[in-house]
Amino acid sequence: xxxxxxxxxxxxxxxxxxxRMVHGAKNGHPGGALGCTDLLVLLYFKLMKHNNKNFSMDxxxxxxxxxxxxxxxxxxxxxxxxxxxxxxxxxxxxxKLNSRLQGHPTPHExxxxxxxxxxxxxxxxxxxxxxxxxxxxxxxxxxxxxxMGDGEQQEGQIWEAAxxxxxxxxxxxxxxxxxxxxxxxxxxxxxxxxxxxxxKYESFGWEVLSCDGNNFESLESTILKAQANRSNGKPKMVIxxxxxxxxxxxxxxxxxxxxNAPNDEQKDKALAQLEVTLGDY
Amino acid sequence: MxxxxxxxxxxxRSGFGAGLHELGKKNPNVVALCADLTPSLKMEAFQKDxxxxxxxxxxxxxxxxxxAAGLTIGGKIPFTGTFANFSTGRVYDQIRQxxxxxxxxxxxxxxxxxxxxxEDGATHQILEDLGMMxxxxxxxxxxxxxxxxxxxxxxxxxxxxxxxxxxxxxxxIPNFTPADQVxxxxxxxxxxxxxDVTILCTGHMVxxxxxxxxxxxxxxxxADILNIHTIKPLDDAAVLASAKKxxxxxxxxxxxxxxxxxxxxxxxxxxxxxxxxxxxxxxxTFGESGTPDELMEKYGLKARHIVDAVIKVxxxxxxxx
Numbered sequence: 001x002x003x004x005x006x007x008x009x010x011x012x013x014x015x016x017x018x019x020r021m022v023h024g025a026k027n028g029h030p031g032g033a034l035g036c037t038d039l040l041v042l043l044y045f046k047l048m049k050h051n052n053k054n055f056s057m058d059x060x061x062x063x064x065x066x067x068x069x070x071x072x073x074x075x076x077x078x079x080x081x082x083x084x085x086x087x088x089x090x091x092x093x094x095x096k097l098n099s100r101l102q103g104h105p106t107p108h109e110x111x112x113x114x115x116x117x118x119x120x121x122x123x124x125x126x127x128x129x130x131x132x133x134x135x136x137x138x139x140x141x142x143x144x145x146x147x148m149g150d151g152e153q154q155e156g157q158i159w160e161a162a163x164x165x166x167x168x169x170x171x172x173x174x175x176x177x178x179x180x181x182x183x184x185x186x187x188x189x190x191x192x193x194x195x196x197x198x199x200k201y202e203s204f205g206w207e208v209l210s211c212d213g214n215n216f217e218s219l220e221s222t223i224l225k226a227q228a229n230r231s232n233g234k235p236k237m238v239i240x241x242x243x244x245x246x247x248x249x250x251x252x253x254x255x256x257x258x259x260n261a262p263n264d265e266q267k268d269k270a271l272a273q274l275e276v277t278l279g280d281y
Numbered sequence: 282m283x284x285x286x287x288x289x290x291x292x293x294r295s296g297f298g299a300g301l302h303e304l305g306k307k308n309p310n311v312v313a314l315c316a317d318l319t320p321s322l323k324m325e326a327f328q329k330d331x332x333x334x335x336x337x338x339x340x341x342x343x344x345x346x347x348x349a350a351g352l353t354i355g356g357k358i359p360f361t362g363t364f365a366n367f368s369t370g371r372v373y374d375q376i377r378q379x380x381x382x383x384x385x386x387x388x389x390x391x392x393x394x395x396x397x398x399x400e401d402g403a404t405h406q407i408l409e410d411l412g413m414m415x416x417x418x419x420x421x422x423x424x425x426x427x428x429x430x431x432x433x434x435x436x437x438x439x440x441x442x443x444x445x446x447x448x449x450x451x452x453x454i455p456n457f458t459p460a461d462q463v464x465x466x467x468x469x470x471x472x473x474x475x476x477d478v479t480i481l482c483t484g485h486m487v488x489x490x491x492x493x494x495x496x497x498x499x500x501x502x503x504a505d506i507l508n509i510h511t512i513k514p515l516d517d518a519a520v521l522a523s524a525k526k527x528x529x530x531x532x533x534x535x536x537x538x539x540x541x542x543x544x545x546x547x548x549x550x551x552x553x554x555x556x557x558x559x560x561x562x563x564x565x566t567f568g569e570s571g572t573p574d575e576l577m578e579k580y581g582l583k584a585r586h587i588v589d590a591v592i593k594v595x596x597x598x599x600x601x602x
Contacts, residue, residue, distance in 0.1 A: 058356050107383050115354050117383045120374050126344045127379055130351020130359075133336065137312070138355055157375070160344035168336075 002046050004216045009277040010082060011041045016274045017078035017091055017281060019248075023267040025095035028103070031257035033075035035180050035213065035242035036147060040065075040079040042219050043145060052084040055112035063142045064131055066116060068124020069149035069178065070104035071259070077101050080113035081281070088281040122155025124148060125175060129165050132173040143227065147176045151183030154192050159204075165235040166205025173235040174226045175206075178213065180244040182255040201237045213240035214247070248273055282498040283473045285491050287457040291428035293449035293485075294392040298323025299428075300435025301360060301390075305331040308439055314349055314361045316342045321451075322362035322392050346372045349387045350379035358439055359387050365394035365448055366407040373413055380444050381417040388438050389414075390447045394424070395535035396563070396580055397452045397485055397573035406568035412540020414446040415513040421466060422513040424448040424534075424542075426487035428456040430510060433464035441466055448484065450535075452573045455488055467511045469519035475503035478591050478598075479523040479530045483509050483542050486533035486561070489577075492584035497591055504591065515545050517553075524556045529598040531559045531590045535582055538562035557597035559590035 002010075014037050022028035044050065048063040056062075067076050074094065081088040086100075093099035100109040104119030116127050128146035135142060152158065165173060177197065185191050194200075198208040207229060211222035219240070226236035244258065245251025248270045262270055304311045305327045313327050314336045328335040338345040342363055349359035361368065368391035369376070380387045391410065398406045414422045421443060425431040431449050438445045458470070472487065473494050482490040487508045494504045505523050509516065524530050530550065532543035543560035550556045563580050577583050 058354060060355070064354070115383075116350060116385075117378050120378045123343075123347045123375055123379050126347030126375075127351040127354075129344075130348035131354045132351070133348065134352045134355025134357050137334070137357065140355070157343040157347070160341035161347075164338065164341065164344055164348070 007041055007045055007216055010045055011037050012274050013276070013278040014041060014075065014078045014082060016271060016276065018074045019262065019267055019270045019274070020280065021074045021078065021091055021094040022261045024092060025261065027261050028074055028095060029071040029259050030074065030261065031182070031244035031251060032069065032149060032178060032180065033072040034248065034251065035244050035246050036072055036178050037075050038214050038216060039147065039176060039219060039240060040075055042216055044079050044083045047220070047223060048145070049142060055085060057107070057115060059115065060138065061140055061142060064115065064144045066118070066124050066128045066131070066144070066146040067105060068118050068146055069121065069152050070118030073101070073103065073105050076105060082278065085113040086111065091281045121149070121152040122157040125158055125161040128173055128175070129161055129170055132170045133168070135172055143172050143174055145174050145176070147178060150177055150179045150181065150188055150194060150197070151191070153177065153194055153197060162201060162204045162206070169233040170235045171230050171233045174223065175235065175237045176240045177237065178242055179239050180242045182244045182253070182258060184255070184258050186255055198239050205234065206237045207232065207234040208237050208239065210239040210241065213242035282494045282504070285457045287455040289456050290453045291456050292451060292453050293425055293428060293431040294321070294451060295323050296425070296428035296431030297390055297392065297435050297447070297449055298326060300432040302326040302330065304436055304439050305334065308358065310356055310358045311439055312336060312352055312357045312359050314338055314345050314359055316340055316345050316363040316367065318363050321364070322390070324362050342367045342372050343375050346375040346387070346389070347379045350383060350385040353385040353387060360390050361387065362390045362392070364405060365391035365410045366405050369410040369413050370407060377417060381420050384419065385444060386442055388445045388447060390435070392449055393451045394448045395450060395485065396568045396576040396582065397450050397535065399451065399573045399576065400570050402570040403567040408537040408563050408568065409540060410448060411512055411536050411542065415545065419443060420513065421445040421511065423466070423511050424484040425510055426484055426508055427454060427458050429460050429462060430458045430464065433462050434510065437464035437466060450485055452485070454485060457488065457491070467514045467516055469516040470508040470510060472506035472508050473504060475505040475527070477503045477527055478505065478595055479527045480504050480506045480533060480587065480591070481509050481520065481530060481542065481546055482506065482533040483512060485535050486582065489582065489584045490533055490587055493587035493591070496584060496588050502591065502595070509542055512542050512545060515549060517549055520546060520549055521554055524550055524554055529557045529594040531561060531587060531594055533561040533587050536562055537565055539565050557594050557601065559594040561587050561590050
């Protein structure tokens with residue numbers, strides 16, 4: 001089982017991949033991808049039981065992860081490649097013609113590890129609910145995880161799913177909100193204030209937890225607690241406090257990096273802050 | 282004209298309910314989802330006998346469609362049920378991304394389609410759904426014509442792996458197709474063999490086409506009538522063979538003439554076998570409140586309108602010679 005030192009090495013390489021992929025495509029969404037790297041690395045390299053060699057769409061007896069905020073695809077692609085789903089060399093094709101690594105994830109191109117298309121926001125929580133219900137019907141005791149953006153919480157469909165899951169005791173579902181407080185047009189509190197998001201989910205019947213999403217210890221203890229409380233019948237929502245662009249000094253907390261690629265100079269400046277650990281693709 | 286003398290009348294939605302219940306017994310992977318319209322969709326029998334596989338979603342159709350997509354991950358075959366309006370326009374983006382683009386094995390089952398929904402009026406009478414659904418790559422689009430065909434289609438689509446839109450309706454109409462039919466997706470069903478004109482019809486317009494065929498026979502016109510229950514994939518071979526035989530074509534559908542069966546046929550004929558055509562359908566307008574019969578009359582969807590279109594298209598054919 002990977003320790004935090006090893007996970008940090010993986011996360012650092014994934015972050016290098018993200019910078020290089022977005023720079024290579026000359027567009028993409030580096031900020032959220034960098035902020036959510038620790039969660040994906042922890043899940044795929046430590047907590048999830050998953051089959052990286054023989055990918056099956058059904059994922060029976062596997063933990064499943066869904067990315068609802070599909071625009072941070074770079075972190076998912078890099079994590080999947082680094083976890084052995086496909087060759088890391090393929091990361092160079094991200095967002096380019098004839099690639100399996102589309103701008104937003106899709107099973108349309110048959111990339112191992114991708115089970116649903118996402119990009120149009122607000123659908124992933126419902127999809128994850130469906131996958132979790134299928135696990136229950138199949139007597140499969142594994143968990144379903146789903147990551148959403150905080151701006152994404154403005155989509156109405158989220159609240160349809162939020163109402164459904166506690167009513168139907170979807171207790172094998174653990175959701176995450178990437179709470180970095182930033183969306184394309186600025187700070188969420190200025191664009192459309194989420195107010196007390198945790199209280200909203202709580203009032204809908206969820207068990208709400210929160211953690212530092214850029215700290216493995218905080219993330220892991222929170223997820224283990226969410227798993228342990230499965231018997232209370234509630235779905236779990238983790239408000240995951242992250243820094244957009246973490247840990248690149250000139251990107252952190254700046255909404256400009258939600259959907260902009262670094263130029264050559266910015267790319268070099270960012271990579272200088274991330275040592276090569278597993279080897280670049 | 283072949284004689285059809287049905288003794289019983291049912292609504293097509295009851296055919297869906299009966300087919301779904303059969304599937305419940307036959308296939309443990311079939312699950313049903315509904316958005317607070319269980320009796321309207323005739324899903325009560327499934328709900329009663331297979332409660333663990335019935336998912337009540339409440340009035341939240343977007344969530345229902347995406348949950349259905351998620352259920353396929355795990356091998357389930359979800360059938361969603363609500364009105365055609367809420368099955369398509371309201372959830373187009375969910376169907377597009379989570380179902381069609383993601384190649385999910387979801388069956389979107391849509392009742393109360395078209396004008397025959399009646400008194401509730403235009404908010405609920407969708408006349409654009411076939412167009413929306415047929416534009417989605419990989420989506421199979423079916424519009425059934427009576428109880429038996431709807432039941433058979435419901436069961437057949439469970440055996441097909443991929444997204445399907447199944448459209449049916451509210452009114453009670455004659456049940457005239459065989460009870461023991463094997464429903465073949467994409468294969469036209471021959472209602473009558475004739476030589477003078479082709480009538481391509483779907484949904485509730487099939488029975489109207491049969492009445493029209495009888496009226497035409499009295500005038501000495503021998504109509505080749507094909508039931509195009511599958512709008513997509515269109516049975517190109519059957520359409521082309523009939524058009525070649527008769528030299529003129531009328532389409533009949535309870536849908537906007539923009540985007541429906543008529544346009545699919547026009548695309549095929551204009552590129553492969555240019556043939557005079559007339560379209561019976563709603564002429565790019567919304568519906569209104571009224572009884573189904575009053576509405577079908579006012580919007581030009583009765584047998585006599587098909588007869589008028591046949592006479593017109595046969596004159597066009599004559600002018601070509």
